[in-house]
Amino acid sequence: MTTTESADVVVVGGGTAGSVVVRRLVDAGHRVAVIEAGPADGRPEIGSPFGAGALFASEVDWALSTVPQSHANDRVLYQPRGKSLGGSTILNGMLYIRGAHSDYDAWAAAGAxxxxxREVEPYFRRLENYDGAADPTRGAHGPLRVHRNTDPDPLVTAFVDAAVQAGHRFNDDYNAGDSRGVSYTQATVDDGNRVTAWRAYVSPVADSPLLRVITDALVTKIVIENGRAVGVEYVHDGERHVIRADREVVLSAGTFGTPQLLMLSGVGASADLRQHGIEVVADLPGVGRNLRDHVASPVVWESGRAVPTPRMTGIEAQVIADSGGTGATEPDRQAVFLSFVYSTIAENLPEQGFTALAILLHPHSHGQVRLRSANPGDPLLVDPGILSDPRDIEAIVDHLESLRDIARHPALADWITSEVHPGHDRVSRDALRDYVRAxxxxxxxxxxxARIGTDPLAVVDPQLLVHGVTGLRIADASVMPTTPAGNTAAPTLMIGERAADLILGTH
Ligand SMILES: Cc1cc2nc3c(=O)[nH]c(=O)nc-3n(C[C@H](O)[C@H](O)[C@H](O)COP(=O)(O)OP(=O)(O)OC[C@H]3O[C@@H](n4cnc5c(N)ncnc54)[C@H](O)[C@@H]3O)c2cc1C
Known part of the structure; x- marks a missing residue:
């Protein structure tokens, strides 16, 4: 074991939130080391908005799997996660959405x-470089280019028009005020290129003498001495190293990597840790619990017309809605329109067609991650408990019907030959429930x-400091108490911005 060097702050993971923390700390004059398990940002596909397909299941994807999901026909679900500088922003869908105001107010009310x-909104403005019309609610000078879809093709336009005909209001900017309605999407693309968090935030300061970037380095443990995190252990080229943090360690390893490292370091439910022979440093039973995710089921249509080549990302329109009828008054549904055929069911897919994904924004089902073993190289046991709460199946069935309703409106009439999934023969609720499970x-x-809070199952306090350990902070998607009403990259970047202020004491 060699102790290579030290930094003021050691950041574990050069991903989405990690990139933000690194940049803001370097700008403030701190010596920062970032340790990333994956390789440097080298694959050419990362730069293309259409390159993700080549990255899935490659060396830059953790390619995790769930355990068989007993409420979803025992299927094992693929869980891609970026493994390179930029983290999951190297292969995500690039859709940019802040979420509903009520999401954050609910977090605060529950102990965050x-x-x-009101308190997080300035951070969204700070991170954005939005290219739409000037608006006091939007940021125009941040590091992250957010591009407004100004050139929708006729099919995307037909979907938006059909949604309006079905009663959804047209929302010109879902990131300004109420997110509900049908909109053309905003995406993290700049001049036709994917914008990753690393490229937006860290590339401009890559030559700073304050910054040390160590890639292909799997962090295996946080070094905790007398209750204080003082550095991390990592493996690089088969050698074990320790890097010390004079000020603090920031875990930005994501919703899977962060709880895994906490548990490997003795921070977690004591009974679980002992079962793997890990010495308990802090008994925090909430570590790895509360795994939450959006759940999605597709409607796939065959088209008799040539589907236009996507102009921006292929995810160019969306509907945000509340289900109302079930008592919801805040957004709880999203439908994203995909200009291509996409389904978890591989059979009978048309050569030419398109998809709308029915997404639940606040599913009741949730699960957990657990260690498979004390070996840091072993993947976690991931159990999201998908559809374990029957209310989610009913809500997806309702949502699928709402998408069918959009498709029945005149604007899409010329585009649809047939509904392939769920399919015209699936009419009854029972048949649709079966389809959802499949x-x-x-x-x-x-x-x-590793959610924020002050209750016994919370992992970090509202300053993002880990309960029971000093000098250890978490900045990534794992701290969100619940899923926001929209995709998670923008809220994760916001968390990175706020974490930087908390570290710097400028909050
Ligand atoms: C396929 C896909 C599509 C998505 N589409 C969208 C979308 O369109 N819009 C949107 O807003 N969100 C989308 N998301 C979600 C969004 O990208 C993530 O929520 C967000 O990027 C998570 O950021 P993070 O900082 O928590 O983790 P990540 O960005 O994943 O960063 C974690 C980093 O830590 C590193 N790491 C982990 N463990 C270790 C270790 N032990 N040692 C060293 N390094 C380690 C990882 O390699 C990675 O670089 C998508 C996600 C996926 C996977």
Missing amino acids: TGWSW SAGSGHHQVGT
Whole structure:
């Protein structure tokens, strides 16, 4: 074991939130080391908005799997996660959405003091470089280019028009005020290129003498001495190293990596840790619990017309809605329109067609992650408990019907030859329930495994400091108490911005 060097702050993971923390600390004059398990940002596909397909299941994807999901026909669900500088922003869908104001107010009310919408909104403005019309609610000078879809093709336009005909209001900017309605999407693309968190935040300061970037380095443990995190252990080129943190360690390893490292370091439910022979440093039973994710089921249509080549990302329109009828008054449904055929069911897919994904934004079902073993190289046991709460199946069935309703409106009439999934023969609620169990998949928006709060199952306090350990902070999607009403990259970047202020004491 060699102790290579030290930094003021050691950041574990050069992913979405990690990139933000690194940049803000370097700008403030701190010596920062970032340790990333994956390789440097080298694959050419990362730069393309259409390159993710080549990255899935490659060396830059953790490619985790769930355990068989007993409420979803015992299917094992694929859980992609970026493994390179930029983290999951190297292969995500690039859709940019802040979430509903009520999400953050609910976090604050449940114990995440300081995280209400009023308090987090300035951080969204700070991170954005939005290219739409000037608006006091939007940021125009941040590091992250957010591009407004100004050039929708005729099919995307037809979907938006059909949604309006079905009663959804047209929302010109779902990130300004109420997110509900049908909209053309905003995406993290700049001049036709994917914008990753690393490229937006860290590339401009890559040559700073304050920054040390260590890639291909799997962090295996947080070094905790007398209750204080003083550095991390990592493996690089087969050698074990320790890097010390003079000020603090920031865990930005994501919703899976962060709880895994906590548990490997003795921070977690004591009974579970002992079962793997890990010495308990802090008994925190909430570590790894509260795994939350959006759940999605597709409607796939065959088209007799040539589907236009996507102009921005292929995810170019969305509907945000509340189900109302079930008592919801805040957004709880999203439908994203995909200009291509996408389904977890591989059979009978048309050569030419398109998809709308019925997504539940606040599913009742949730699960947990657990260690498989004390070996840091072993993947976690991931159990999202998908559809374990029957209310979710009913809500997806309702949502699928609402998408069918959109498709029945005149604007889409010329585009649809037939509904392939769920399919015209699936009419009864029972048949649709079967379809949901066969088709529902991850929204890829996993959060919550190290959530903010002050109750016994909370993992970090509202300053993002780990309960029971000093000098250890978490900045990534794992701290979100619940899924926001939208995709999770923008809220994760906001968390990175706020974490930086908390570290710097400028909050
Ligand atoms: C396929 C897919 C599509 C998505 N689409 C969208 C979308 O369109 N819009 C949107 O807003 N969100 C989307 N998301 C979600 C969003 O990208 C994530 O919520 C967000 O990027 C998570 O950020 P994070 O900082 O928590 O983790 P990550 O960005 O995943 O970063 C974690 C980093 O830590 C590193 N790491 C982990 N463990 C270790 C270790 N032991 N040692 C060293 N390094 C380690 C990882 O390699 C990674 O670089 C999508 C996600 C996926 C997977």
